[in-house]
Amino acid sequence: MRKMAEALKRTCSLCMLFVALSVIAILAMSSAVAAQVVKQTTVAGYSPEEALRLGERMYRDGILPSGEPMQAIVKGDIPMTGSEFTCANCHQRSGFGSLEGTVRTSPINGAQLYSPLSRFKGVPLSRRSVAVQEAELFRPAYTDETLARAMRTGQYPNGKQMSDTMPLYFLNDRDMAILVYYLKNLSTGNEPGVTDTTLRFATVVTEDAAKADREAMLAPLQFYIRNWRISRTMERSTRTTAFVQEGSFGDLRTMSLSVWELKGRAETWRGQLEEYYRREPVFALLGGITAGSWAPIQKFCDDHKVPAIFPITDHPVLSANGGYTFYLSRGLAQEAEAAARYLHTREDLPKDLSVVQVFRNDLSGTAFAKAFQETWTGLGHALPEDRALERNARLTERFWKTVHDKHKVVLLWLNADDFPDLATLAMANSMPETVVASYSLLGDRIYGLPEKQRASVYVTYPYALPQESKVYRTNIEAALRKNAIPITNLEIELKMYSLFSIVSGPISRMRTYVYRDYFIEMLEATPDMSMTPAVFPRLSFGTGQRYASKGCYVVQVSGGPQPELVKRSDWIIY
Amino acid sequence: MPRHRLIPLLAIVLCSLCLSGEAWAGRDKTYTRTFENYEIPDVTLINQDGVKVELRKLLLADQPVLVDFIYTTCTTICPVLSINFVNFQNTIHRESGKARLVSISIDPEFDTPKAMKAYLSRYHAKPGWDFLTGSREDISRVLKAFNVFTLNKMNHYPVILLKSPFDRRWVRVYGLIGTSELLVEYEKVRQ
Numbered sequence: 148m149r150k151m152a153e154a155l156k157r158t159c160s161l162c163m164l165f166v167a168l169s170v171i172a173i174l175a176m177s178s179a180v181a182a183q184v185v186k187q188t189t190v191a192g193y194s195p196e197e198a199l200r201l202g203e204r205m206y207r208d209g210i211l212p213s214g215e216p217m218q219a220i221v222k223g224d225i226p227m228t229g230s231e232f233t234c235a236n237c238h239q240r241s242g243f244g245s246l247e248g249t250v251r252t253s254p255i256n257g258a259q260l261y262s263p264l265s266r267f268k269g270v271p272l273s274r275r276s277v278a279v280q281e282a283e284l285f286r287p288a289y290t291d292e293t294l295a296r297a298m299r300t301g302q303y304p305n306g307k308q309m310s311d312t313m314p315l316y317f318l319n320d321r322d323m324a325i326l327v328y329y330l331k332n333l334s335t336g337n338e339p340g341v342t343d344t345t346l347r348f349a350t351v352v353t354e355d356a357a358k359a360d361r362e363a364m365l366a367p368l369q370f371y372i373r374n375w376r377i378s379r380t381m382e383r384s385t386r387t388t389a390f391v392q393e394g395s396f397g398d399l400r401t402m403s404l405s406v407w408e409l410k411g412r413a414e415t416w417r418g419q420l421e422e423y424y425r426r427e428p429v430f431a432l433l434g435g436i437t438a439g440s441w442a443p444i445q446k447f448c449d450d451h452k453v454p455a456i457f458p459i460t461d462h463p464v465l466s467a468n469g470g471y472t473f474y475l476s477r478g479l480a481q482e483a484e485a486a487a488r489y490l491h492t493r494e495d496l497p498k499d500l501s502v503v504q505v506f507r508n509d510l511s512g513t514a515f516a517k518a519f520q521e522t523w524t525g526l527g528h529a530l531p532e533d534r535a536l537e538r539n540a541r542l543t544e545r546f547w548k549t550v551h552d553k554h555k556v557v558l559l560w561l562n563a564d565d566f567p568d569l570a571t572l573a574m575a576n577s578m579p580e581t582v583v584a585s586y587s588l589l590g591d592r593i594y595g596l597p598e599k600q601r602a603s604v605y606v607t608y609p610y611a612l613p614q615e616s617k618v619y620r621t622n623i624e625a626a627l628r629k630n631a632i633p634i635t636n637l638e639i640e641l642k643m644y645s646l647f648s649i650v651s652g653p654i655s656r657m658r659t660y661v662y663r664d665y666f667i668e669m670l671e672a673t674p675d676m677s678m679t680p681a682v683f684p685r686l687s688f689g690t691g692q693r694y695a696s697k698g699c700y701v702v703q704v705s706g707g708p709q710p711e712l713v714k715r716s717d718w719i720i721y
Numbered sequence: 722m723p724r725h726r727l728i729p730l731l732a733i734v735l736c737s738l739c740l741s742g743e744a745w746a747g748r749d750k751t752y753t754r755t756f757e758n759y760e761i762p763d764v765t766l767i768n769q770d771g772v773k774v775e776l777r778k779l780l781l782a783d784q785p786v787l788v789d790f791i792y793t794t795c796t797t798i799c800p801v802l803s804i805n806f807v808n809f810q811n812t813i814h815r816e817s818g819k820a821r822l823v824s825i826s827i828d829p830e831f832d833t834p835k836a837m838k839a840y841l842s843r844y845h846a847k848p849g850w851d852f853l854t855g856s857r858e859d860i861s862r863v864l865k866a867f868n869v870f871t872l873n874k875m876n877h878y879p880v881i882l883l884k885s886p887f888d889r890r891w892v893r894v895y896g897l898i899g900t901s902e903l904l905v906e907y908e909k910v911r912q
Contacts, residue, residue, distance in 0.1 A: 221801060221804060222801065222805065222897060222898065222899035222900070223899045223901070224808075224899045224900050224901050225801075225804050225805055225808045225899055225900050226808065227804045230843065231800065231803075231804055231807075231843060231844055231845075232800035232804070236796055236797070236800055237796055237797040237800075239796070245796045245797060246875075247795070247796055247797045247798050247875055247876075247877070248798060248871075248875070248876050248877055248878060248879065249879075250797050250798055250879065250897070252796070252797055311899070312797070312801060312897055671794075672875055674872070674873035674874075674875065675830070675873065675874065685830060685857075687828065687830040687831065689792065689794035689795070689828060689831060689874075690794045690795070690796055691794050692794055692831055697830045697831060698830070717856055718856075718857075720829070720830060720833065721767075721771075721833040721834060721835075
């Protein structure tokens with residue numbers, strides 16, 4: 148009995164020793180990985196901050212610290228430079244890699260590179276015992292030296308050769324040290340608004356937004372956040388598979404939503420946003436609404452690298468550079484550009500066509516006038532005549548006569564209240580041959596056009612036609628009613644459904660690696676959405692693309708008591 | 722474990738095997754080469770200068786033609802295809818060869834003539850390399866005709882098609898290749 152007790156005691160001691168050693172080993176490994184990302188005092192003679200800046204320029208723009216483009220060889224025999232494509236092209240800004248067709252580009256963020264990778268799953272071994280046999284590994288963890296060798300020779304730390312799609316870089320030791328340091332620190336910190344249990348979002352509402360529009364944006368969004376959960380299939384699979392054992396999926400998080408109300412003039416918004424963000428940092432902005440320009444909010448987001456997805460605005464920032472804001476479309480400018488392209492391609496109109504634009508001297512009016520003018524003159528036409536009306540100026544019959552006497556085509560960038568009674572104009576013998584107007588400004592007033600005038604009026608329409616999207620609209624309307632969400636502006640509520648469709652996938656998949664750039668890259672990689680045209684015929688994405696719907700129809704209103712919209716153009720993109 | 726529970730598990734394991742990045746990247750396959758007969762659709766596309774181009778006329782010209790299918794915001798496949806095209810151009814120019822290179826956009830929503838021109842300029846393309854786009858309907862017809870249509874542009878194929886003016890058949894090269902391999906294929910087509 149005593150022998151048995153002693154044997155048991157010895158076994159227990161051995162077990163304890165084993166557990167203790169394992170814990171020490173695990174701690175040692177974690178600290179080793181953590182130690183890798185601790186900032187050095189200098190890197191190749193630069194401060195760590197400067198080294199990160201220079202490394203980022205190499206990684207994202209392919210430019211060496213000297214200002215020259217990086218040089219490499221790809222596919223064995225093709226010389227290339229950083230001005231053609233860069234590390235970030237394939238590995239993405241976050242370093243989490245990409246999947247395109249059958250070509251998978253590996254994650255190369257700091258944690259991934261400096262961890263061993265399992266043989267079959269290609270994921271970091273962050274939870275499993277460190278006593279993994281070499282044979283079980285796809286590759287051991289990189290060191291600074293083996294990472295530098297990999298970029299020069301295409302060899303993994305264990306000597307295996309990578310795919311030759313990975314370029315081999317000609318880098319001197321100093322430049323290499325900077326790039327290695329950058330990769331070591333890539334996507335390793337903690338993102339604001341993310342805790343172990345919660346993913347925090349906010350939505351920005353400015354006080355100039357109409358109450359009904361604000362509710363239409365907010366009510367579905369709050370419902371979505373309240374009821375969001377990962378799909379059961381995905382939850383089950385991620386709990387039961389090797390992914391969990393290997394630590395590639397973290398715990399499930401709930402989502403929270405704060406409403407950031409901005410009051411007063413736009414110049415004061417920045418201060419208010421900073422205060423909200425200081426009090427409660429968020430991972431990203433979802434939706435949001437303003438009657439004015441989104442520019443101050445975009446600036447805040449770009450400065451803090453906060454993604455903002457599908458704000459409801461007619462006035463997005465028009466830029467070729469992909470910032471942190473994803474817009475549903477280019478807003479009013481998209482309609483004006485389509486009008487210019489439509490008139491340009493009309494064969495019945497003379498090539499030296501003169502046009503006049505009538506608009507209120509406000510944000511919307513000037514947005515239309517500016518975008519039309521730029522596109523129209525870019526197509527080789529003379530400057531249009533601009534007739535800007537002050538806010539309270541009345542539109543008299545005499546005014547219309549002077550407008551149309553000189554021009555065959557009149558662009559009326561006016562809202563429903565301002566839109567002239569065309570019948571009166573016709574009686575005054577001053578009806579232009581072609582009138583172009585905007586659905587975004589006129590709304591359903593276009594259906595009230597006198598029947599005799601419908602043949603002259605062309606309307607820019609940046610959505611799927613109602614008769615084509617009816618089924619989808621009805622379905623979403625039914626879902627809103629079922630969930631007791633008040634329908635105060637259906638157009639906006641449909642747009643919010645587009646938002647939910649695009650963010651759900653990335654939020655579900657982003658578990659352990661919750662990084663903003665990674666989130667953005669997953670949004671960019673979203674397949675085109677053409678099967679749910681509740682509002683737009685197609686939403687399409689891609690790296691750096693920031694305007695999901697890219698075209699516009701020109702329509703007319705059919706005759707008869709129940710008028711329909713009739714396409715007079717294809718979906719105009721260019 | 723009930724059998725039905727094994728199915729998703731097996732699917733995930735298979736997916737993980739396919740998607741596991743570095744494991745896959747290390748086993749790069751060589752390319753495949755096949756002869757194909759394609760009926761070029763009668764469509765008019767638009768090039769990087771905004772000029773309308775009849776596709777049949779362009780592809781059935783009296784010089785060798787190389788065609789690929791790319792988009793300007795593509796991450797991996799298109800940069801490698803394009804860098805190969807430009808390197809090929811540089812090489813055959815030295816050998817005073819003549820070939821027409823044609824890239825057809827698979828993202829007509831975004832690839833405007835302006836975007837395509839900027840793309841060609843980024844790769845230092847020489848005259849003789851055209852980038853075409855068109856309406857979604859026309860582009861879909863072209864992609865289906867050449868058997869490269871995918872619902873999601875991210876799933877597109879690394880394919881280069883080569884054709885001699887003296888042969889009805891196309892050579893379809895599937896896989897990312899280097900310039901020396903492309904030159905070998907080009908010489909075979911020319912003979």
